[in-house]
Amino acid sequence: MAYTYTEENEQDYSEDYLREKMKKWGILKDEMTSRLILASSSLNEIFKELIVQRSGRDIYEEIDALKKRVQYLEKRAGGKRKLTKADFVVELNKKELETKYFGKIVAIDADSLEVVGIGDTILEAYNNAKEKTGKDQFDFRRIGYSYVYRV
Amino acid sequence: MSIESEEAKKKNAHIPFHEKEYTYYKETNQYFPFLEVTVGSDTSRKRIVALADTGCTSCIHFCKSYVEKEGLTLGKKVNKEPIPVSVADGHIINADLYEVTCEIDGNEQKVIASVIDPEKFFEEEKKEIEIVEPLMGRGILDNFDVTFKGKKKKILLFHSE
Numbered sequence: 001m002a003y004t005y006t007e008e009n010e011q012d013y014s015e016d017y018l019r020e021k022m023k024k025w026g027i028l029k030d031e032m033t034s035r036l037i038l039a040s041s042s043l044n045e046i047f048k049e050l051i052v053q054r055s056g057r058d059i060y061e062e063i064d065a066l067k068k069r070v071q072y073l074e075k076r077a078g079g080k081r082k083l084t085k086a087d088f089v090v091e092l093n094k095k096e097l098e099t100k101y102f103g104k105i106v107a108i109d110a111d112s113l114e115v116v117g118i119g120d121t122i123l124e125a126y127n128n129a130k131e132k133t134g135k136d137q138f139d140f141r142r143i144g145y146s147y148v149y150r151v
Numbered sequence: 152m153s154i155e156s157e158e159a160k161k162k163n164a165h166i167p168f169h170e171k172e173y174t175y176y177k178e179t180n181q182y183f184p185f186l187e188v189t190v191g192s193d194t195s196r197k198r199i200v201a202l203a204d205t206g207c208t209s210c211i212h213f214c215k216s217y218v219e220k221e222g223l224t225l226g227k228k229v230n231k232e233p234i235p236v237s238v239a240d241g242h243i244i245n246a247d248l249y250e251v252t253c254e255i256d257g258n259e260q261k262v263i264a265s266v267i268d269p270e271k272f273f274e275e276e277k278k279e280i281e282i283v284e285p286l287m288g289r290g291i292l293d294n295f296d297v298t299f300k301g302k303k304k305k306i307l308l309f310h311s312e
Contacts, residue, residue: 081243084232110231121290122248122263123210126229137231140248147237149209149246149265151286 086139167307195224201287210262210290225249
């Protein structure tokens with residue numbers, strides 16, 4: 001006959017009674033081990049209870065969803081803007097440019113891969129570059145920053 | 152090129168050459184310092200309003216949807232490849248730059264306007280993006296002395312002394 005839990009027969013399966021039984025069956029060697037096993041099983045129950053109470057749903061499902069979200073955000077933050085030739089030119093001459101022109105705007109000729117104009121503003125760098133090369137389209141970067149303007 | 156001479160500007164530096172009351176926005180029950188400005192190319196110009204924004208480091212900043220809606224003709228595009236611009240929410244978005252003529256109450260200057268296309272950038276997320284008014288940034292404001300009279304809800308522009 002299957003055992004049915006009631007408050008009355010809980011007495012029959014008290015911690016002391018179970019420990020005695022386990023000792024008798026050879027599961028428990030000494031008093032300390034038996035206390036530890038019982039304590040850890042009780043703690044496991046408490047943790048499970050807490051997790052269910054806190055999330056109200058499957059915790060593993062929640063972790064998976066969060067992992068996916070982090071992957072998506074990382075991809076969006078790091079991989080959205082494609083690097084251009086101008087980024088390559090700045091990266092190649094980074095040390096020299098940052099020493100000489102930190103915070104300034106540089107105009108880059110994408111064909112010759114050279115810095116052709118420098119200024120405090122884009123207009124200044126553009127006019128310098130236009131005068132120097134005779135061309136009218138360049139790429140611009142602010143040295144030491146990943147962006148040219150902040151809006 | 153400005154209409155007033157440099158001498159006259161210095162002489163009248165204590166008198167605001169442009170004065171405008173803040174614009175009331177019914178939806179948010181707030182007042183904003185919009186300035187009237189004429190922008191365009193050598194062939195076509197249009198009078199618009201732009202929000203005076205000291206947090207914007209560009210001269211004048213547009214969203215592409217606004218440029219299309221207003222049918223603005225900007226001047227020559229000066230960049231070959233897209234230019235990175237950092238927007239308020241932390242994203243770095245590609246922009247195009249145009250050489251634009253900008254005039255406020257007779258003070259005309261050539262500036263660089265930045266134009267972003269957030270609809271294109273957020274295409275994957277299918278976000279609803281409102282048409283945002285243009286911003287007048289530090290590239291223009293730094294050429295003048297600007298007073299924000301917050302209590303009186305007025306913005307005043309003076310020639311620099």
